[in-house]
Amino acid sequence: MNRLFLRPPRALLRPRCYSTISQQSQRTDRPLRLAVIGAGPAGFYASYRVLSKLSNAYIDMYESLPVPYGLVRFGVAPDHPEVKNCQNKFNEVAESPRFTYIGNTPIGTSWPHPPHRSLPLLSITPHYDAILLSYGASKDRKLGIEGEDTLSGVYSARAFVGWYNGLPEYAGFTSKLLLDSAEEVVVIGQGNVALDVARILLTPVDVLRKTDITAQAIDALSQSRVKRVRVVGRRGPLQAAFTVKELRELLSMPGLGFPGVDPSLIPADAGKLPRQQKRIVQVLQKGSNTPLSEAQRQWELNFLRSPTAFLTSTSDPTTLGAVRFEKTLLEEPIFSATSRAVPTGEFEDLQADMAFRSIGYLSEPIPGFEEAGIPFNNKRGLVPNEDGRVVKPSSNAEEPGEVVPGVYTSGWVKRGPTGVIASTMYDAFETADAIVNDWVTGEREFMNAGDKERRGWEAVQGEVRARGMRPVNWAEWQRIDAAEKERGARSGKEREKFVSEEEMLAVLE
Numbered sequence: 066m067n068r069l070f071l072r073p074p075r076a077l078l079r080p081r082c083y084s085t086i087s088q089q090s091q092r093t094d095r096p097l098r099l100a101v102i103g104a105g106p107a108g109f110y111a112s113y114r115v116l117s118k119l120s121n122a123y124i125d126m127y128e129s130l131p132v133p134y135g136l137v138r139f140g141v142a143p144d145h146p147e148v149k150n151c152q153n154k155f156n157e158v159a160e161s162p163r164f165t166y167i168g169n170t171p172i173g174t175s176w177p178h179p180p181h182r183s184l185p186l187l188s189i190t191p192h193y194d195a196i197l198l199s200y201g202a203s204k205d206r207k208l209g210i211e212g213e214d215t216l217s218g219v220y221s222a223r224a225f226v227g228w229y230n231g232l233p234e235y236a237g238f239t240s241k242l243l244l245d246s247a248e249e250v251v252v253i254g255q256g257n258v259a260l261d262v263a264r265i266l267l268t269p270v271d272v273l274r275k276t277d278i279t280a281q282a283i284d285a286l287s288q289s290r291v292k293r294v295r296v297v298g299r300r301g302p303l304q305a306a307f308t309v310k311e312l313r314e315l316l317s318m319p320g321l322g323f324p325g326v327d328p329s330l331i332p333a334d335a336g337k338l339p340r341q342q343k344r345i346v347q348v349l350q351k352g353s354n355t356p357l358s359e360a361q362r363q364w365e366l367n368f369l370r371s372p373t374a375f376l377t378s379t380s381d382p383t384t385l386g387a388v389r390f391e392k393t394l395l396e397e398p399i400f401s402a403t404s405r406a407v408p409t410g411e412f413e414d415l416q417a418d419m420a421f422r423s424i425g426y427l428s429e430p431i432p433g434f435e436e437a438g439i440p441f442n443n444k445r446g447l448v449p450n451e452d453g454r455v456v457k458p459s460s461n462a463e464e465p466g467e468v469v470p471g472v473y474t475s476g477w478v479k480r481g482p483t484g485v486i487a488s489t490m491y492d493a494f495e496t497a498d499a500i501v502n503d504w505v506t507g508e509r510e511f512m513n514a515g516d517k518e519r520r521g522w523e524a525v526q527g528e529v530r531a532r533g534m535r536p537v538n539w540a541e542w543q544r545i546d547a548a549e550k551e552r553g554a555r556s557g558k559e560r561e562k563f564v565s566e567e568e569m570l571a572v573l574e
Contacts, residue, residue, distance in 0.1 A: 094516055095121075095516060095518045096121040096122065096123050096518065097115075097119055097121065097122040097123065097194050097195065097500075097504050098123050098125075098192070098193045098194050098195075098518075098519035098520070098521040099112075099115060099122060099123070099124045099125070099193060099194065099195050099196070099197060099500065100124075100125050100126075100127065100189055100192075100193040100195070100196045100197070100521070101124055101125070101126040101127065101196075101197045101199060102127050102172050102196065102197065102198055102199065102200050102431070103126075103127075103128065103135060103198070103199040103200030103201055103476070103478075104126050104127075104128035104133035104134065104135055104166065104168070105133075105134065105135020105136050105137065105199065105200075105201050105476065106134075106135065106136060106137055106151060106155075106476070106486050106489045106490065106493070107135075107199035107201070107475040107476025107477070107478075107479070107489050107492065107493045108126055108135075108197065108199035108200075108475070108476070108493075109126075109133075109134075109151075109154070109155040109158055109493075110154075110475075110489065110490045110493035110494065110497075111197055111199060111475050111493040111494070111496055111497040111500075112124045112126065112158050112164060112497075113154065113155075113157075113158045113497075114493065114494050114497030114498065114501075115497045115500055115501060116158065116161055116163060116164065118497070118498075118501045119501055119504065119505075122163060122504075123163045123164075123165075123521060124163065124164050124165070125164075125165045125167060125193075125521050125522040125525075126164070126165065126166050126167060127167050127170050127171075127172055127184075127189075128166070128167065128168045128169070128170065129169070129170070129171035129172070129183075129200075130168060130169065130233065130566065130569075131168045131169040131537040131541075131542065131545060131566055131569040131570060132168065132542060132545060132546075132569060133155070133159075133166065133168065133542060134149075134152060134155065135201055136201060136486070136489075137149050137151060137152060137155075137486065138230065138231075138562075139226075139227055139230045139231065139232040140226060140227075140230065141230075141486075142226075142261045142264070142265065143229065143230065143265075143273065143276035143277050143278040144264070144265075144268065144272070144273065144276050144278075146276070146277070146559070148486060151486060151490075159539045160539075165521075165522050165538075165539075166537075166538060166539040166542065167522060167529075167536050167537075167538070168536065168537035168538070168541075168542055169534070169535055169536055169537040169566070169570070170183075170184055170529060170534060170536045170537075171183040171184065172184050172185075172186055172189065172200075172431055172433075173185065173186055173431040173432035173433050182532065182533065182534055183532075183534075184525070184528070184529060184532070184534070185432075185433055186431055186432070186433030186434070186436075186437055187433055187436055187437060188525065188528055189525050190437060190512055190513075191513060191519075192519050192520055192521055192522075192524040192525055193471075193512060193513075193519050193521060194471055194504075194511040194512055194513065194519055195471040195472070195473060195500060195504075195511055195512060196471065196472050196473070196512065197473045197474065197475060197496065197500070198431070198439075198448055198455070198472070198473070198474040198475075198478055198479075199474065199475045199476045199478065199479075199493070200428075200431070200476075200478055201426075201428065201476055201477050201478060202426035202427055202428040202446065202477045202478065202482045203427075203428065203429055204223075204426065204427040204428075204429055204446075205221040205222065205223040205224075205422070205424075205425070205426050205427060206422075206424050206425040206426065206427050206446075207422065208253065208372055208422055208424065210372055210373055210374050210375065211373075211374040211375060212374055212375030212376065212377070212385070213375055213422070215383075216375050216377065216383065216384060216385045217241075217243070217383055217384045217385065218243050218247070218384050218385030218417070218418060218419045218420065219375050219385055219419075219420050219422075220241070220242070220419065220420070220421050220422075221421065221422055221423075222252070222254070222258050222259065222261075222262050222421045222422065222423035223258075223426060224238055225238070225242075225262055225265075225421055226258065226261065226262070228242075228279075228281075228282060229265060229278050229279060229282035229286075230278070230279070230562075231279045231562035231563070231564045232564075233564060233565050233566050236281075236564045236565050239281055239282075239284075239285050242285060242419070243384075243418060243419050244285050244286065244288055244289040244290070244291065244419075245285075245288040245289070245290060246290060246418065247289075247290060247291060247418030247419040248290050248291060248292045248293070248418055249291075249292070249293055249295075249415075249416045249417050249418050249419075250263075250266060250291055250293065250294045250295070250417065250418065250419045250420070250421070251294075251295050251297060251388050251415055251417040251419075251420045251421075252294060252295070252296045252297065252420070252421045252423055253297055253372050253388070253420065253421065253422045253423060253424065254296075254297075254298065254422065254423035254424045254425075255296055255297070255298035255305040255306060255307055255366070256305075256306035256307055256423060256425075257306070257307050257308055257311050257485075258423050259296050259307070259421075259423035260296065260307050260311040260312065260314075260315060261311070262294075262421050262423060263294040263296055263315060263364055264311070264314060264315055264318070265278075265286070266286075266289065266291050266294055267291065267294055267315070267318065267321055267362050267364060268318065269320075270283060270286050270287050270289075273286065274556075274557075274558065275557070275558055276558065276559075277553065277558060277559050277560045277561075277562060279561070279562055279564055280556075280561060281564060291362070291419075292362055292363070293362065293363050293364065293365070294362075294363075294364045294365075295364070295365045295366075295367050295415060296364065296365065296366050296367070297367040297368075297370045297372070297388075297390065297415070298366075298367070298368055298369075298370070299369070299370065299371045299393055299406040300368065300369070300393070300395060300404065300405075300406045301330045301368045301369060301395055301399065301404070302326055302330055302331065302345060302346070302349060302366065302368060303330070303331075303338070303342050303345070303346070303400050303401070303402060303404075304395075304402055304403075304404060305345075305366075305368075307345075308341075308485075309341070309344045309345055309348055312345060312348050312349070313348050315364060316348060316351070316352065316353050316354065317353075317354050318354075318355075319354070319355065320355055320359075320360060320361040320362065321353065321355055321360060321361075321362055321363065321364060322353055322355050322356065322357040322359070322360025322362070322363035322364075323352060323353035323355075323357075323363065323364060323365070323366075324357060324363070324365055325349070325352055326349055326366055326368065327368070330368055330369075330399075331346050331349065331350070332346075332400045335347065335350075338400070339402070342402065349366075367415070369392055369393045369394065369395070369406065370390035370391070370392060370393065370413065370415075371390060371391045371392075371393050371406065371408065372388055372389070372390055372391075373389050373390065373391050373412065374388075374389040375387075375388055375389075375420060376388065376389055376414060385417055385418065385419065385420055386416070386417070386418075387414045387415060387416050387417055388414070388415050388417045388420050389412055389413070389414050390412065390413050390414075390415065391408050391409065391410070391411070391412050392408075392409045392411045392412070392413060393406040393407060393408055393409060394406070394407050394409055395407075425481075425482050426446075426477065426482035427446035427482070428446045428447055428448075428477055428478040428481075428482075429446070430443070430448075437472075438457075438469060439455060439469060439472055440455070440456070440457045440458065440469070445481060446481065446482075447474075447477075447478055447479060447480065447481050448474045448478055448479060449466065450473075450474050450479055451466070451468075452495055452496070452499050453473050453474055453475055453479060453492075453495055453496025453497075453499045453500075454468050454469075454472075454473060454499050454503075454509075455468070455469040455472040455473060455474055456468050456469065457469060468509065470509070470510035470511055470512055471510070471511035471512030471513070472512070473496050473499060473500055474496065475489075475492055475493045475495075475496040475497075476489055476492065476493065477489075479492060479496065480492060535570065537569075537570075537573070541573050544572055544573060545563070545569050545572050545573070546560075548563075548572045549561055549562055549563060
């Protein structure tokens with residue numbers, strides 16, 4: 066993932082149409098009470114923007130897990146600590162007296178909380194002027210092909226990433242991995258997450274020990290027999306979604322070989338390509354620092370292949386043995402970033418002891434959306450919106466949709482799982498500016514009519530405790546944080562994450 070600009074240079078912000086409302090702008094009648102659902106980058110950046118522009122805004126942030134930061138904690142690769150520097154800004158936000166963090170308090174029903182241990186969406190809406198949906202993507206997209214759900218050895222990249230980063234949902238994932246026997250691995254998809262999967266599988270364990278990767282991941286990876294990882298995509302290198310940084314990291318890894326790519330997929334004159342594509346071509350042409358003849362392990366980028374089936378092993382019909390791909394061709398112009406792949410009817414089987422699908426994440430609606438009048442596009446996995454304002458689409462495609470009063474969205478549930486954390490920052494600023502403008506100008510309705518001041522968390526917390534829930538505040542998260550860092554110090558690393566909610570909450574007892 067790309068490095069994040071914590072305090073973006075002014076030059077980066079000028080081209081964007083952000084609000085020009087001053088920091089002191091505010092309604093004079095009463096405070097804005099905003100509930101933010103999800104404690105990841107999208108929620109924190111939007112909160113930062115609203116708090117900085119509205120001096121009478123009060124924000125309550127609800128998070129299903131005891132710990133905050135979402136994608137930064139559970140999605141960023143452990144060997145990319147610089148990307149996590151944004152946590153410093155989030156900590157500043159949380160220290161504001163107008164901000165309240167409410168962890169371990171899921172809204173709706175979600176894993177692993179039974180209905181009585183989560184808070185219904187409609188139980189909080191009466192107590193806020195607005196709600197910001199920024200809860201990210203909790204599922205991964207599936208291929209929908211034979212063997213995907215039935216064979217041992219087929220996994221989602223999301224599960225693997227969550228496992229090595231300590232996401233409680235995947236605490237038991239170790240037993241499903243075949244690291245101690247698998248030598249051939251196929252990763253389907255060619256985005257940065259796919260390259261993260263390949264890099265973690267191929268990086269020497271002694272290098273990973275110094276990161277905040279979980280102890281359970283280190284133990285399992287220490288037993289790994291993986292010798293080759295093939296990262297496979299439907300199109301070519303100029304259409305792949307990975308960035309130069311991730312590509313360069315793999316090609317410069319000591320002891321790791323790379324056979325190169327088909328020269329026909331690269332234009333003879335790369336100098337005319339856009340900057341990003343030109344840099345990728347240059348890195349690919351330079352190749353690996355380690356010759357194949359000297360490599361202990363190797364990885365490949367296989368292009369023009371579309372998966373059609375996961376095939377059984379010849380020795381065990383319940384286990385993966387290969388992945389079948391249909392070869393594709395690129396439509397002209399083949400060096401365009403938007404060139405489409407078309408099937409050829411020719412197939413190829415790649416040996417695979419493990420396979421990871423990495424074709425994108427998917428958001429889900431929160432239970433209670435329908436009752437609250439909040440739309441959701443299940444096909445695209447996002448909340449329909451215009452500049453962050455949630456909108457019910459019109460039945461007539463030529464007519465504008467109906468804005469849902471006081472409901473906003475940011476992050477992946479707003480735009481889909483694309484971009485890096487810096488993209489999420491800009492996206493969150495756009496939504497925050499919409500909230501501020503709507504509140505200050507009075508041109509749009511909010512959730513609850515009338516001038517009655519909303520009480521937010523003060524009114525909600527009674528029901529939370531009545532349901533037997535155990536909310537975690539910011540000071541308590543800091544105790545969990547300190548305990549993880551203390552555990553890490555004993556092993557010579559920044560932190561050793563707790564991988565279950567029970568472990569996290571035990572710190573507070």
